[in-house]
Amino acid sequence: FLHDDLKEMLDSNKDSLKLEAMKRIVAMIARGKNASDLFPAVVKNVACKNIEVKKLVYVYLVRYAEEQQDLALLSISTFQRGLKDPNQLIRASALRVLSSIRVTIIVPIMMLAIKEAASDMSPYVRKTAAHAIPKLYSLDPEQKDQLIEVIEKLLADKTTLVAGSVVMAFEEVCPERIDLIHKNYRKLCNLLIDVEEWGQVVIINMLTRYARTQFLNPNMNESLLEEGNDKTFYGSDDDEDEEEEEEKKSEAPMPKRKPYVMDPDHRLLLRNTKPLLQSRNAAVVMAVAQLYFHLAPKVEVGVIAKALVRLLRSHSEVQYVVLQNVASMTIKRRGMFEPYLKSFYIRSTDPTQIKVLKLEVLTNLANETNISTILREFQTYIKSMDKDFVAATIQAIGRCATNIGEVRDTCLNGLVQLLSNRDELVVAESVVVIKKLLQMQPEKHSDIIKHMAKLTDNIQVPMARASILWLIGEYCEHVPKIAPDVLRKMAKSFTNEEDIVKLQIINLAAKTCVYSSIGKYLNQDYKYVLNLAKYDQNYDIRDRARFIRQLIVPTEKSGALSKYAKKLFLALKPAPVLESPFKDRDHFQLGSLSHLLNAKAGGYQELPDWPEAAPDPSVRNVEVKDSVPEWTKCSSREKRKEKKVEKPFYSDSEGESGPTESADSESDSASGSEIGSGVVGSVSGTASEESEEGSESEEEEEEEEEDEKDKKMTMKKELKKPVQENPREDDMRLTLSSLFPVEPAPSPQVTPLNSFLSNSLATDLEGLSLSDAVLSPATLSPCSALKSYELLHRIRGEGLSVEYCFSRQPFSPDANMVAVQMQFTNNATSETKNLHMEEVKLQSGMRVKEFPEIELLPAGETATAVMGIDFCDSTQAANFQLCTHTRKFFVSIQPPVGELMRPVFLTENEFKKEQGERF
Amino acid sequence: MIHSLFLINHSGDIFLEKHWKSVISHSVCDYFFEAKEKAVDPEDVPPVLQTPHHYLITVHRGKLFFLSVVQTEVPPLFVIEFLHRVADTFQDYFGECSESVIKDNVVTVYELLEEMLDNGFPLATESNVLKELIRPPTILRSVVNTLTGSSNVGDTLPTGQLSTIPWRRADVKYTNNEAYFDVIEEIDAILDKSGTTVFAEIQGVIEASVRLTGMPDLTLSFMNPRLLDDVSFHPCVRFKRWESERTLSFIPPDGNFTLMNYHVSSQNPVAIPVYVKQSISFFESGPCGRLDITIGPKQTMGKTVEALMVKIHMPKAVLSANLTATQGNYTYDLPNKVLVWDIGKLNPQKLPNLKGILSLQAGAPKPEDNPSLNIDLRIQQVAISGLKVSRLEMFGEKYKPFKGVKYVTKAGKFQFKCAALYEPFLLSFWTILFFYFTTF
Secondary structure, X not given: OOOHHHHHHHHOOOHHHHXXXXXXXXXXXXXXXXXXXXXXXXXXXXXXXXXXXXXXXXXXXXXXXXXXXXXXXXXXHHHHHHHOOOOHHHHHHXXXXXXXXXXXXXHHHHHHHHHHHHOOOOHXXXXXXXXXXXXXXXXXXXHHHHHHHHHHHHHOOOOHHHHHHHHHHHHHHOOOOHHHOHHHHXXXXXXXXXXXXXXXXXXXXXXXXXXXXXXOOOOHHHHHHHHHHOOOOOXXXXXXXXXXXXXXXXXXXXXXXXXXXXXXXXXHHHHHHHHHHHEOOHHHHHHHHHHHHHHOOHHHHOHHXXXXXXXXXXXXXXXXXXXXXXXXXXXXXXXXXXXXXXXXXXXXXXXXXHHHHXXXXXXXXXXXXXXXXXXXXXXXHHOOOOHHHHHHHHHHHXXXXXXXXXXHHHHHHHHHHHOOOOOHHHHHHHHHHHHHHHOOOHHHHHHHHHHHHHHXXXXXXXXXXXXXXXXXXXXXXXXXXXXHHHHHHHHHXXXXXXXXXXXXXXXXXXXXXXXXXXXXXXXXXXXXXXHHHHOOOOHHHHHHHHHHHHHHOOOOOOHHHHHHXXXXXXXXXXXXXXXXXXXXXXXXXXXXXXXXXXXXXXXXXOOOOOOOXXXXXXXXXXXXXXXXXXXXXXXXXXXXXXXXXXXXXXXXXXXXXXXXXXXXXXXXXXXXXXXXXXXXXXXXXXXXXXXXXXXXXXXXXXXXXXXXXXXXXXXXXXXXXHHHXXXXXXXXXXEOOOOOOOOOOOOOOOOOOOOOOOOOOOOOHHHOEEEOOOOOHHHOOOOOOOOEXXXXXXXXXXXXXXXXXXXXXXXXXXXXXXXXXXXXXXXXXXXXXXXXXXXXXOOOOOEEEOOOOEEEEXXXXXXXXXXXXXXXXXXXXXXXXXXXXXXXXXXXXOOOHXXXXXXXXXXXXXXXXXXXXXX | OEEEEEEEEOOOOEEEEEEOOOOOOHHHHXXXXXXXXXXXXXXXXXXXXXXXXXXXXXXXXXXXXXXXXXXXXXXXXXHHHHHHHHHHHHHHHHOOOOHHHHHHOHHHHHHHHHHHEEOOEEOOOOHHHHHHHEOOOOHHHXXXXXXXXXXXXXXXXXXXXXXXXXXXXOOOOOOOOEEEEEEEEEEEEEEOOOOOEEEEEEEEEEEEEEEOOOOOEEEEEEOOHHXXXXXXXXXXXXHHHHHHHOEEEEOOOOXXXXXXXXXXXXXOOOOOOEEEEEEEEEOOOXXXXXXXXXXXXXXXXXXXXEEEEEEEEOOOOEEEEEEEEOOOEEEEEOOOOEEEEEEEOOOOOOOOEEEEEEEEXXXXXXXXXXXXXXXXXXXXXOOOOOOOEEEEEEEOOOOOXXXXXXXXXXXXXXXXXXXXXXXXXHHHHHHXXXXXXXXX
């Protein structure tokens, strides 16, 4: 019983035995069997070398730690050690398991670990930190304030890897802190397309809410009108033309409101989410659809219809959810789905719940123009074998009839015809619907009422019987001879009826009595019925009988009320409004669980109403850190680029321009140019500034998107521009290393080719670079046109700040190395001595040539040095310690792919020749 | 987000459970069983159920229910899509997604689930990343594992997770570099008994099988991209490039994947490859009916129609079928009331015919509805919409890959409505009405 054999295996020295034991234990857990008594034996193996054993131990630990808190603590030190591991993936997995152990005692340890991981240099570890935040929050909500700080920090992260996870954490911990989003709004919009699918969903949903608080309603003029008219949404009275006319009206004069201008940030969101309608992930498509539904101007919402209709091809669960949402949408914006009417036609193979939803959509879409098509389609549905569906169809016909006046009679006739159907359920459902229809214009249809009176002999379905009786009672004036007759029959069968029918018999009795007292023709049946009811088992029925007796049988006690019996019973009752169950569902955010259930789910965030006046849009402007020295001023522009250090893979270049730039326009007026400069390439040395201008806003960040023609043009431009400025034009050589991988160029300067060239990403245009003659690294001047990256921030470095850039020039001591130019600035008040590197940690194959030690760096001074790194064609980071005479700082340099290149010199002709061969 | 996952078979056994947060007792599934009892068909169990403390979101795949428990607001599609992704992953790893296979590989399954979600939020769902973490089982490997005690868990850490191209792993090497694309189109149609198209559309998918060394960047262009009306892509496809040039530009995942799904614009008339002459009628007197079906080719683009199959969902009252087929075999599945006629290749010279008597349950009323016919077929070497790939180019690598494109047309939801009774019924509609007005 106590799994002794397993314990023995776990205690053995052989990994294979341990593994076997762990596999059996995990299989037990999977089947839901209790294996908690093995806890001590399993936890011992937490530091096992075998990676699979280790992983399975983690699985076990996370499952049972909550139950065995004390023992679980034994494992903590292993994870704490793991958190310090040089390998980012081990750090991440340690944090992941540590944060999954639900033991309150370790909250402080978790908090510390999360904080540390949030500033880890590996984005993967930071992502894990973001995942850990909600875990800690659910374990101890008191940590909220501290966690919000971490969230704030991670929200500022510029990598796509982190974005989705941190927004998830934000939504779980502090969804109300919308102010944290301001500064990151534009970045999130721009990163969105490169974030993994699941993160996209979370971000889009969050941004929908954000936009509702920050922007103005794009349909505000229309919505004013709508309120005034109180439109009947699927009513027969408003057809599309009218609606459009209204729109025009509202657009033309624009009463009192000032013309609406969409906030560029609002536009940015709409534009950057639109391509995601093409995602393969239904959740993403739905998220974008709801965003458009809630945020887009009416004329633009239409784009989502096609994508949603596409989802109807997917699994039935997806169809179910999508149809629910479409049903809600069709109520507000019917026109959008009208072209896709046929896509909602029902197949006999559809599951019933899908059929019913499609029926709902079809009903919502019905209008004068398409009603005949829809009714024809409905007629085929009535013959289906699926009776629930037939019943729903009959209801749908009833709704069409009430909503569209022209077809009311046709529908009614069709329904009456169904009364002779063989299936009782069909008949019953028809009766119920006919009852509702007749209430609208009873006087015209006394024959139908008469016919239905006959049906009481046959129909057994209680609801239908009740409906017929109600009809006869209500309209006994139209069928004065039949009503007493029916009552007589029903009185006979009273005791055998269902409660709902009994109530209606009493009702009928009362009404005929009241009516016939006017007609001076008194029937005594009602007394018989009331007497029977008096002794019924159901108290409702007894109560009703007592109540009615008082009203209609005048006694001394009954008083004044009985005088009004006629008014009470034969009052004109309003016809029921047959409306969609989806009406007004859209006050829940579409696509949400709450919307689907039509009830607020736990943790649901209300979709706020649009603000009356737009809040200050400047809160979204991203401030650029102001830095004093001349050199760093340049780099402050570079910081702007730093955003793109993690290069968005496929993101939308258009999206990058516009608001993003204006946001940063503070930095300087030339911001348009620098975006291109870092990317398209630069002429080093003297020509650098000019080329920066020349490259302009050729935003080729989208290397891969850009076509060949463009490339050519860019290059020519690049070539010509410096020619005018630079007398050494003969030396001007063009490098196109990444486009021409591993191809020997007939240039004397070219040294043997090897794998140094990044021969993979042909797409990477960052490789495009113009280069001057070889300069010795020692003479490299600070090159402001290059992107510089921060190695050490001055706060962390206690006054010492270090930035580096890839100077894109050969590193003369070793051709395989990339030259990294470092700029040291001493912002402290005291001098710094002996700046050098130590403890270089590298992936195998990588090599580093250290920079010469800087003996002395006085306060306020700046020094430069060049080091070489052979990244061995990988984008792995080079980690090392930067040491001063007092302190050591852990730093790391990670190259963007485009910097892994070797300058190759070509003349223009050679370049063209190469180009011709290649393309 | 996702709190727990339960795998449930058709008979209602929970055979696997996994919790990402605190453990939730499996008694929560009782609400699901209750709903399942009510539903006639497993397809009719509502995918989202509300219980006092939890919400249950379920998907039904291959006779299994994947039931997830959530406690707070979450987009239902998010969970549904994820659960299907889990099922896809099982399919990918074990070749099928069934109870026995999952039970046999329970440890691998558990390891996969562990990696796919962290605290209920999807972590690694790309098959490429997962396969680096946990190697799919093969017969050879399981033999080696038992001999050497090594494991299925990858000892290399998933670098794919760190890259901006998570769908492709680094250092892919092949001796034969191949890229194959299958353009598969499905016709969805509803035709009425006269053969008139009530509704028809073409849905297509491009399945790719790419085994290329290194980091190739592919561009696939079409002769007639205008045909494509609505598309959805694998995340690797560059949206912008599609919008501007109507070409598919992408760095492919390694192995098999779905490159894109598309819908052919409805302006073009859809070619219907076969016609059906049919009559199914039930006699007013006596417990039997007659069935006579003939199928012939219509617009087949000069190709042969293969794997032709007719499926008829019979009314409940039909007990058995005594038929003769001039080609192929027929079977009548009594519990499900499905008549399947497997025809095979369609020979235009000799049209297949199925004829005979249907016997009904004695005393049961004559079925009202005439069943509709669902057709399955396949036409090789042609995409019925006329879509053609013009070329495939590769950048970024030097070698010359083998390239190939294959076209297949299939029937999707292809339905012929039968309605022998339909017309007289309509007539009676008015006569009866007339009768009512005159008699009262």
